[in-house]
Amino acid sequence: MSGQDDLDPDRSLWHFIAVQLRVHRERQGWSETRVGELIDRTRSVVSRYETGKIHLPAKIARLIDDAWGTDLLFTRLVGFANAAHDGDWLVGLADWEQRATRLRLWELVLIPGLFQTEAYARAALAAGLAGDLEERLQRRMNRQKAVFERDDPPHISALINWPCIAHPIGDKDVMRAQLEHLVQLADLPHVSIRLVQPDANAHPGLAGAFEILTVDARDVAYTDDPDEGRLIISPPDVQRYTLRYDRIGELAVPLDPSRVLLTEALEKYT
Structure with missing residues (x-):
């Protein structure tokens, strides 16, 4: 160099x-x-x-x-x-999440990693090509513990695209347990889950999944990728993701109807 x-x-x-x-x-x-x-x-x-x-x-x-x-x-x-892993943009996301006071999630094709059951996560990760499955699975489960087992868990607002719910990952039992878990999470006082249905048509969220984290009263963004993510810290760039999240939110179903939709989807696997 x-x-x-x-x-x-x-x-x-x-x-x-x-x-x-x-x-x-x-x-x-x-x-x-x-x-x-x-x-x-x-x-x-x-x-x-x-x-x-x-x-x-x-x-x-x-x-x-x-x-x-x-x-x-x-x-x-x-x-x-x-x-981070090797200092690349795949930063220790868990480190950010365990210190965040607020998390805003948008997921396009899979249940958000923080919301996945172990069986669902195993099935989803098994479809990938990178790394040791058990190691990646344990890392994902540890991320969840670092967030949900805190004394002061962050407020989590999740916007989830309908294909995440409709597309089965694993067998019927895996999907039933996963949807039951989502319904339980939606009942937590610090978690809100809203769905974006297919009739939302074209919208900014189709560009890909991302997460906005509020850490030390400052927002950063993390873009998802099948192999690795990227940290966004530039305020103008982070603001673009915030605006994108707000625009997706304008299309999302309200909280109570979203819970009803989750319950109806669950019935298909019972």
């Missing part, structure tokens, strides 16, 4: 940190040498941080945040990158 031209901030969170480090340094009017003096490192080490050759340590990220008044930006980014 010869320099910043070789960095790809759209695919790697560490690359994003390296790019942002240089952007903010230049915005502050600081030289690499001055940054080195702040963090007790040589100019060449600072250059290696900015070209992604070495990763920015959490302790140094905090020093930089304090000096530049960046409101813990680099501290948080480094923390999330360390929690």
